[in-house]
Amino acid sequence: MQRSLHMEPSLCTGCLQCEMACSFEHEGEFIPARSRIRVFEFEHGRTSVPYTCTQCVEAWCMKACPTNAISIDSDLGAKLVSAQACVGCKACVSACPFGTIEFNPFSGKVDKCDLCGGDPQCVAACPTDAITYVDAGASGVGRMASAAQQINQETAS
Amino acid sequence: MSWQGKILRVNLTTHEITPEALNMEWAKDYIGERGLGTKYLWENMDPKADAMAPDNVLIFATGPLTGTNASTSGRYAVITKSPLTGAIACSNSGGKFGAELKYAGFDLLLVEGRSENPVYLLIEGDEISLAPAEKIWGKTVWETDEWIKKQHHNPMLKIATIGIAGERGARYASVVNDLHRAAGRSGVGTVMGSKNLKAVAVRGTGGVRVKDPKRFMTVTQEMKNLLAEHTGGLTKYGTNAMMDTMQEFGGLPTRNFQEVQFEGADKVDAKAMMKTDDTGHTNLLTNKACFGCTIACGRIAHIRQDHFTIQNRKEYWHASGGLEYETAFAFGPVIGVDDIDACTFAGYLMNEHGIDPISFGVTLAAAMELFEMGVITTEDTDGVPLNFGNAEALTVMAEKTGKQEGFGVMLGLGSRLMCEKYGHPELSMTVKGQEFAGYDSRALQGMGLGYATGNRGACHLKHDTFEVDMDDQTGDGKADPCKTSQDWTAAVDSSGLCMFTMGAWGAPEFAAQLDADSEGDWTAERLMESGERIWNLERMFNLAAGLTKADDTLPERLLKDPAPSGTAKGKVNELDKMLPEYYDLRGWSEDGVPTDDTLGRLGLG
Structure with a gap:
């Protein structure tokens, strides 16, 4: 099964542990400026969005x-x-x-990003599961489930 | 090792910028950040200097763990002599600025002198300069942040800046970094303003290496796991979960400490922030982490757009830093206000203009008491009735203080000077001129001792007697936990990590991380000893600055007026019992001066 990195910005707190894990894996030091994954903040930190090569x-x-x-x-x-x-x-x-x-x-x-040979360190370091390594053919399933749950609630009420 | 081995000395008088080698001997004795900054301050200025004079020194210091992947590794501290207290000031902050400074290659910035014209310090890789700040002098923190990034076409810059309050000499101006994290207390931003230094903007593209990478990665992961087991409440509710605890206990200072419980507490507590009102508005939007932090206790909130404070001010219709316990206390109970949107807006204004919310709120509380006594009237207060509970008075005065206009200039003096001016010094709820945080010393005895002996004046962050205070409400046996936790907190504050980890990590856990990180053969014992050394050096600075035993005291209200309700009903603080025991434990004379033996033992002789 091919996997891909899946980002869920709503779970990201902007802690940058992913940037440190990535740079440590590839450079042997904590150097976020060389991290292959980056987190961007919007509206005074209301949202934090991790991004890397897809x-x-x-x-x-x-x-x-x-x-x-x-x-x-x-x-x-x-x-x-x-x-x-x-x-x-x-x-x-x-x-x-x-x-x-x-x-x-x-x-x-x-x-x-080279996916760390199949063990992405950003995923391992993320404390909130904002970055996961999932089935590349089903990365939208989580959001579909949330949307379905909403429909379910509306139907039930 | 994680030190860059380099500090930057910036002389604002001559505009000379000089990199220097980090004194590693000092780093081994004083750990980093708070401790190391104190040592550099001690060696670089006369403690008797006027805090607003060019010969005061302003230090931005990182810790050995700052910029590593240890959890909460984003801390830096600003150390200087305080214009609010005349004592040493040491305020730390999170956000991203501290780690960025380390990545730029500097462990510490030492700023001396005063620039003739306003400037900001720009550190962009190896290009370092003092740039003219005329165009941002008079601008807010948020405008300054945006302007500097645009000016240098570099959105990656991390900026620590003062607002208008710091430029104009309000005595408790803060240094705000990353828009809403602040080195908040004791007027460190006021000193920055007195030096005509508007901001420090840093982009660091270098890295941080640790001493033993393999061990470090293992131990920091274990520590993160341990932390996660203990800090779920902080993540979910933020620090404002404390509001309910203090309300129930009767330790929540209300209406300028006349009372210890507030009938409106449940309207400004953590649950109120999470509640969706009848219009569908929820104050809290999300939680937010500082650099490296796996707790994420920060709150991001927004204000109802139809609220009177912002309904005609669209520029505030965005999210920003929300209420923490201390801001909720300072804009809520202590001034009798229960309007969560007004409190949230006051918080925005503190960050936007660079003011310490605790000192502002507690000073406003004293002004409200003066107003209700009839000592001051609307003629003094620009026509605003300063009654307790007036939410509009809160936000109007927050803005006036931020911009140093009208009665805001008076409030900007801080509670001690303001109350003296109006002939009622007894209404000032301060120690050494710094306002109390949201814990009442009659309900929490050890907290009172910590306030009274605090090297930066009243402060809840430099010791931790919380549990023993909750268990027993007498002054018995409080000196020891107060002293020990002061020393321990000094060590934690010097590490580069956040004190909110202290519930999960003790000295062995810190030592394990530090020892894998940098030179120094760190053990729990060495950390505690270093903490004690730091505390005593701060004390020596204060004694040399002219403070005495007489400054280790509490306002009469807490020593003579019994708590009117709560679990401590009828009690006053028993400082007279605790203080001699504390001096003795510290190895200080009856006058609160460290003995030669104590100084010798700590290598301070």
């Missing part, structure tokens, strides 16, 4: 890369950047409509 099937980054540095992990569905092949040209950065692949000025390569 692993597009027909990925803009992959198609834009002139050195074929981006490949698909067929098990996970993740798009992975080969550090050997990446020349830091940033074509992928321009191509990605979501901004979720980013140039790293320290390494001269690009960084993106």
Whole structure:
């Protein structure tokens, strides 16, 4: 089963544990500026929204890369950047409509979410289950269930 | 290790900005944040200096755990000499600013001198400068935050700023970061304003490394799990769950401490915030975490759009920081107001203009008592009747104090000076000139001792005798838990973590995290000893500044007027019994001065 990261902003408190877990996993230190997942706040913190690469099937980054540095992990569905092949040209950065692949000025390569080899550390670190790693074919089920419950209540009343 | 090993010295008189090496010996003796900042203050200024003079020093200090993934790791503290008390000021805050400072490569900022013109300090990676602030001088906290981010095309900047109150010298102005988190108490924002420093804006793109990463990840995860077992109530209800406890117990200061229970408590408590009214409005929208915090006790609320305070002011039709226990107390019981929307709006105004809500509310309470006694009239108060319970008086005066207009200038002096001016010093509910928090010293005896001996004046955050006070309402045996918890809280405040973890973590739990984090061979014993050292150094600062034993006292109302109701009905605070025992336990003379033996034992001789 292919899984994908599922974000539920209504559960996010904006604690940024995901950013620290991600950066620690990939950089060996707590460096949120290099986290592949980021949390954005709106209206004085009324909402906090985590966001990262959604692993597009027909990925803009992959198609834009002139050195074929981006490949698909067929098990996970993740798009992975080969550090050997990446020349830091940033074509992928321009191509990605979501901004979720980013140039790293320290390494001269690009960084993106790689799903931590199937054990995403942001998910493990999230204290409120605002980020979960779920069946990619059923990530909307939770919200459908909530909507259905509402209809159920209206029907019952 | 998690220290960056670097501090930034900013001289506002000369506009020189100098990075310096962090003194690691001091970090080992004083832990970080509150303790380390106190040591830097002690070594860099004369405690006798006027708090508003250029030779006062203003320090922003992070702790060793700030910016790591330990839960609640977003804390920083502002340390300086207080213009409200003349004593040491140490106010800490959460939000994201503290961690950002660490990521920018600095453990501590030390600001000295005074700039000729208003400036703000910009730290954007390795570009550091003092930029002209004329365009934001006179702007609110929220406008300043927005302006600086736009000016530098950098929405990722984290900003700590003062509002208008701090610019204009209100004595209890706060430093507000991330829009609604504040280093609130003792006028640290007033000092910032006196230096013509409007804001500090930081973007940090570096990282924090810990001493033993593998051990650190294991222990911080265990500690998060433990924390989750103990803090469910804080997450769900926030700190304002305390309102009901204090109301029931009879420790809820009401109408300027004339009473200890408030008939309208259930209209401004945590449950009232969660209740949906008949128009479908619910005050509380969601809870909110500071950086790294897995508790998330912060409240995000909104005000009814048809409420008199904002019905014609659309600019306030948005969500923002909601009521915590202390703000609910300061805008509710202590001034007799039970209008949750007015209280919430007053909270917005505190953050927007940079004022300490506790000092403001308790000063307004004294003004209301003066008004009801007929000492002041509407001629003094810009035509506003300052009766207890008047919600409009609360919000009008909050705004006037924030902008330092009309009677707000008088309120901005704080309760001690205001009451002296009107010839009624006995109405000022303060210690060392700082206003009380929402716990009455007649019902909570040890709390009274903690208030009286507080190094920054009356404060509920620098000791923790809550449980022993609830169990026994005499002054017996309170000196020891007061002293021990003062030392312990000093250690917690110096770690970079939040004291709201204290219900789940004791000294061994803190030591385990700290020892995996940074150098110092941290044990529970070393932490406690460091806490005691910090407390005594703060005391030495105050003694050198001219404070004496006479300042370790409570207002007569709490020592002579018995509590009129509640579990402590008929009781007064037994300070005269507790204080000598406390001095003795501390190893201080009868005059409250640390003995040579005590100083020698703590390495302060």
